[in-house]
Amino acid sequence: MLDINKLKNTWYFKEINLEKWDVLFSEWEIDENIYIVVHWELSVEKYTTKKRDETKILAYIWQNEVFWEASLNTNLPKQVNIISRAKTSLLSISANKLINIFAVKHKTEAFNLLRYIIHLSNKRLSDSNALITSTYKISQEISKLDEITNKSIFYIIEKMKETLNVDDVLYYEINPVMQDYITLKYDTRTPWKLLNWVTEVADNELDLLKYRSEWFFIFKQVLSIWNNEIWYLVFLKKWIRFNESDKKVFATTSSSIAWLIKQKQYLDEERDKDFMVE
Numbered sequence: 001m002l003d004i005n006k007l008k009n010t011w012y013f014k015e016i017n018l019e020k021w022d023v024l025f026s027e028w029e030i031d032e033n034i035y036i037v038v039h040w041e042l043s044v045e046k047y048t049t050k051k052r053d054e055t056k057i058l059a060y061i062w063q064n065e066v067f068w069e070a071s072l073n074t075n076l077p078k079q080v081n082i083i084s085r086a087k088t089s090l091l092s093i094s095a096n097k098l099i100n101i102f103a104v105k106h107k108t109e110a111f112n113l114l115r116y117i118i119h120l121s122n123k124r125l126s127d128s129n130a131l132i133t134s135t136y137k138i139s140q141e142i143s144k145l146d147e148i149t150n151k152s153i154f155y156i157i158e159k160m161k162e163t164l165n166v167d168d169v170l171y172y173e174i175n176p177v178m179q180d181y182i183t184l185k186y187d188t189r190t191p192w193k194l195l196n197w198v199t200e201v202a203d204n205e206l207d208l209l210k211y212r213s214e215w216f217f218i219f220k221q222v223l224s225i226w227n228n229e230i231w232y233l234v235f236l237k238k239w240i241r242f243n244e245s246d247k248k249v250f251a252t253t254s255s256s257i258a259w260l261i262k263q264k265q266y267l268d269e270e271r272d273k274d275f276m277v278e
Contacts, residue, residue, distance in 0.1 A: 003109075004091065007036065007109060025078055026081045032096045034067075036090060066120055130245060131245075153171075153261060156257055157233075164253065166236060170233070183199070217240065235250055
């Protein structure tokens with residue numbers, strides 16, 4: 001594991017603090033820095049419209065990860081947006097100006113950083129294979145849908161449970177009218193039933209303590225559209241703890257079902273408009 005504190009104690013690394021939804025850099029910007037995530041996470045996003053008013057999440061960057069190490073070899077414009085998903089702290093160092101001086105002054109730390117980057121690169125290749133396979137399977141299932149209904153959303157959630165090898169998945173919606181209330185809409189432990197179990201929460205934040213026991217490890221994935229947190233998927237697993245690779249797969253595949261849910265809401269709104277006109 002990389003000793004981030006040793007890097008932090010050298011003046012070559014700059015500390016960066018981001019608030020939730022802050023943009024570290026955007027597409028087409030020039031940025032020669034290498035970054036290390038000290039705390040929390042960021043998302044890698046790509047614009048999907050010419051107006052640049054919508055983005056798609058391509059991946060997540062987690063605590064202790066190094067990214068944009070490609071700056072060591074190239075200084076081309078960025079092809080993605082990097083956005084903080086929570087209050088996030090990072091370290092950065094200029095790949096052109098400071099990294100060589102750092103390597104001379106702090107040989108051991110520089111060697112450990114290089115070795116860690118190589119380790120991460122190998123791990124990313126392995127994780128990418130799992131991610132691509134899972135994402136492809138879920139995307140294929142979505143493409144087969146004849147229509148977007150509650151039943152089809154539940155079908156995809158069941159397929160996620162199967163593909164991601166978890167014991168159960170819960171799907172919650174934030175109540176758009178009543179603040180501090182959230183609704184459990186689907187639970188794979190009671191399959192194919194539309195639920196409307198309303199739960200009071202604090203600041204629309206789902207408390208998972210009631211699910212925590214010696215049997216389960218829990219991961220909560222927030223589903224959002226245009227930075228509006230609207231839904232939660234909760235993944236439950238017996239015995240085996242989730243690792244960072246699991247969390248990346250959950251996050252990426254969950255973005256597909258967020259699109260599906262949003263499409264259903266849009267279709268419902270259009271149907272309601274037609275009904276009102278009639």
